[in-house]
Amino acid sequence: MSCIPRLTIMLRACGYRMTSQRHAILQALHDGGHLSPAQIYQRVESTGMTEATVYRTLEFLAENGILLVADRGNGHLAYELSGESHHHIICRTCGAQMEVDPALLAPAISQMESETGYHLNAGHLTFFGLCPLCKQKPQERA
Amino acid sequence: MSCIPRLTIMLRACGYRMTSQRHAILQALHDGGHLSPAQIYQRVESTGMTEATVYRTLEFLAENGILLVADRGNGHLAYELSGESHHHIICRTCGAQMEVDPALLAPAISQMESETGYHLNAGHLTFFGLCPLCKQKPQERA
DNA sequence: TTCCTTATTGATAAAATTATCAATAAGGAA
């Protein structure tokens, strides 16, 4: 993917380094979308990388804004490349999910800002609910 | 606290039971507010309860709507008694936090519902940002 | 290219969280 060189420069500007491990994890997320640490490890295991390195690298990349952390509702976290801003909606019944335009929340957020005095980072939220299908037939679908 | 009898009835109606362990954990959360599993275990350790029981009980109570799960931003979760609906704002710099009236998000959520077809559970969200103090003096405060 | 500094990794241990399963006890029925 073409963003590796850009990220390399960005990291070096902060005194950090681009390593083969970071490269492999970024690549895995590039063609994997939202992935859990375990899923990512599967995809980079062949390089000999340690699980500890996967966790460390994900935390590092997230802290530096290169990755976004997402709540999957199962208590565990997922990671993804931080591209265009967005939020998520997940169906509590069937797990279906979709992305949401952050513009929909903008007015609510700016109102929260003016009422609380906080400066909010719109961020990357996850909303839970029922998808159109599960809204009808209450129980079906695992 | 006075809600134990009510919760007992609620649980029995679903075939579940009120145990001394559940009672102790609810009591801990009643006078503790938002607590992590470790913090809760500290407070009920004297009863001889196992850590595994703490985790199981928290998951059980949350699944049944008696507890809310909160994202604390540190990757770990916190639990609290589900009372009046609200959301949270946490300062990424100093950790200061405050609750937010869910009514502020209501219009945005109903618009998301009409645009996506999902039925959303307003829920219990956590927003991150900078508090009024940290917004000014950029670096200070651990 | 060679050398140096040190950020990063692997190896390992520790800690936190989850899964198994037999023993216990909640609470409904008699």
Add this chain to the structure above:
DNA sequence: TTCCTTATTGATAATTTTATCAATAAGGAA
């Protein structure tokens, strides 16, 4: 109260995640 069914717990092992620290390698300087 006594008895029974079975939800729940404790004990234990397995898995996941985090912390330590010496060995490695990124990448700037010479």
